Structure formats: structure tokens, C-alpha cells
């Protein structure tokens with residue numbers, strides 16, 4: 401199949417990620433349709449606001465916002481920006497907005513997301529977008545962009561020909577992008593960061609900086625990163641152990657940060673344990689890679705989860 405052009409975009413979940421990227425795409429002149437939940441009425445009345453601590457704010461006055469996916473039109477591109485904990489509702493939502501040639505892209509964190517989508521939509525192009533952004537919804541209809549914002553797009557075989565198209569769309573909206581042919585590699589590389597930092601920030605009640613500045617928790621972060629790297633390598637990824645040091649050094653240079661899982665725990669929302677831990681442990685088990693520290697982290701988080 402070929403994709404001629406992207407004229408309409410659906411944002412499935414107008415939160416920290418969906419609200420930010422959707423607002424940028426809309427501000428650049430694209431037709432964007434937003435699915436929201438608790439703040440659909442507020443966005444309808446007052447618009448969608450991105451308050452950025454790093455760049456210009458955005459205020460969209462006239463927003464195509466919906467409280468039900470059933471009311472949304474079929475779109476050329478669908479961006480999935482729910483927390484993965486809400487993915488059980490995703491299938492029905494996508495049925496409303498996905499047509500024969502719709503490109504579907506998950507911007508969520510986790511493992512195995514695109515293969516689930518490809519099973520549901522075997523003939524549609526499926527992409528993953530690995531977001532390097534620090535943002536959160538701070539009030540109904542208001543997203544606070546704290547830092548960064550780039551996306552690394554990677555494709556399932558069905559979508560290799562649309563990678564450039566999607567990348568150009570985002571670049572034109574002033575969103576830095578990269579593309580890569582290996583979705584598996586891109587997903588595993590992101591997990592090398594998310595698996596240690598997301599969960600440990602909850603267990604230790606600490607920011608990235610606090611965890612890295614302490615020699616014991618720094619060593620634990622590295623051990624967990626190495627477990628993820630070993631699993632990734634068993635799946636054919638070209639990653640070596642120096643990638644752990646590279647990511648830790650990059651994180652040393654970030655402002656102190658609570659990953660999104662910490663925000664979920666503190667606000668009594670379910671944590672993304674299935675997509676970030678259970679699927680990874682299951683995948684590692686299939687290739688006989690032991691991940692004892694990751695497993696223990698997952699078990700502790702599971703005890704603490706509000707879900």
C-alpha cells in the first residue's frame with residue numbers, strides 16, 4: 401500500500417505527550433482531531449494550552465476535541481498517546497479512526513506495542529515513535545513542557561515507505577525527529593533507560609539526579625541496564641555494554657527529573673508495569689536471558705501499584 405499524504409491526524413489521548421505533539425502539529429497548520437477524557441469540555445471551551453519552560457507557549461483556541469472516539473473522523477495518521485494501562489480500550493477507539501490506508505503510530509513507552517497493532521490492522525502501516533520529552537498535564541487542558549521533545553521514528557516492515565513522510569510532517573511542525581529502520585533496536589534502546597529509571601524513581605522516591613549521584617543506586621541502575629542490553633542482544637540488537645554508560649552520562653547532564661511512572665504512582669494512577677516490565681521479562685525468558693534485578697524491581701512495583 402502507499403500513503404499519498406497526511407492531511408488529517410488523530411490524537412488518541414490528549415495528555416502530556418498527545419497534548420504537546422498534537423498542539424505543535426495543529427499550530428503548524430495541520431488538521432488535528434483530539435480524543436480527550438476528563439477535560440474534553442474544558443478544551444472545547446478554553447482551548448488547549450502548552451506552557452513550555454524551554455520554548456514558546458502554544459494556545460490553540462479552536463480545537464477539534466471529542467470525548468468519544470466514535471464521534472471522530474477516519475484520519476490519515478493516528479497517534480496513540482494513551483498510557484499503556486488504558487490499552488484495553490484502544491482497540492475499539494481505533495476502529496473509529498482507522499481507515500484502509502491510515503498510518504498508525506504508537507508514541508507510548510513499552511515493548512511489543514506495534515506487533516499488537518499489526519495483528520489488529522494487518523494491512524495498515526504501523527510505526528513506533530520513541531519520544532524523548534519531559535512533559536506533564538498540570539491542569540485540565542494545560543500541558544507543561546519541561547524539556548526536550550524529539551522523536552525517533554521506527555517502522556514495522558509494513559511501514560518503511562512512510563517513515564520519511566511522517567518525519568517530514570513532524571519536522572515541519574518544529575519537532576526534531578530521527579528515523580531508523582529497526583523498530584526492535586529503537587524500542588530496546590529506549591527500554592534500557594525506562595526499565596531502571598522509571599521503576600527505581602518510584603521505589604526510591606528519587607529523581608534521576610539523586611539516583612545517579614548515589615554510588616549504590618548508580619551501580620544498581622547500571623546492573624539493570626546491562627540486563628536489558630543482554631536481552632536486546634539476544635534479539636539481534638547491536639548494543640554493547642558501553643551503551644549503559646552513555647545513557648547514564650547523558651542523564652547526568654539532564655535537569656533532575658521524575659520519570660512519568662513516578663507521576664502516575666504519586667497521583668494514584670496505575671503504573672505501566674505490563675508494557676515496561678512484564679513484556680520485557682517475558683521476552684527475556686523466551687531467549688533464556690536472566691534478569692533477576694529487573695524481576696525484583698517489577699515485583700516490588702507490582703506490590704505498590706494502585707492499578
Ligand SMILES: NC(=O)C1=CN([C@@H]2O[C@H](COP(=O)(O)OP(=O)(O)OC[C@H]3O[C@@H](n4cnc5c(N)ncnc54)[C@H](OP(=O)(O)O)[C@@H]3O)[C@@H](O)[C@H]2O)C=CC1
Nearest residue numbers: 413414415416417436437438482483486508509533534535
Ligand atoms: N510524559 C512524558 O514526559 C513521557 C511519556 N511517555 C509515554 O507516553 C505515553 C503517554 O504518557 P503521558 O502523555 O505522560 O500520559 P498522560 O496520562 O498525560 O496522557 C494520557 C491521556 O490519555 C487520556 N485517556 C486515558 N484513557 C482515555 C480514554 N479511555 N479515552 C480518552 N482519553 C483517555 C488521559 O485522559 P485524562 O487526562 O482524563 O487522564 C490522558 O490525558 C506513555 O506510554 C508514557 O510512558 C514517553 C516519554 C515521555
Ligand SMILES: CC(C)(CO)C(=O)C(=O)O
Nearest residue numbers: 531532533534593659660
Ligand atoms: C526518557 C523519558 C524521561 C523522556 O522521554 C521517559 O521516557 C519517561 O519519562 O517515561
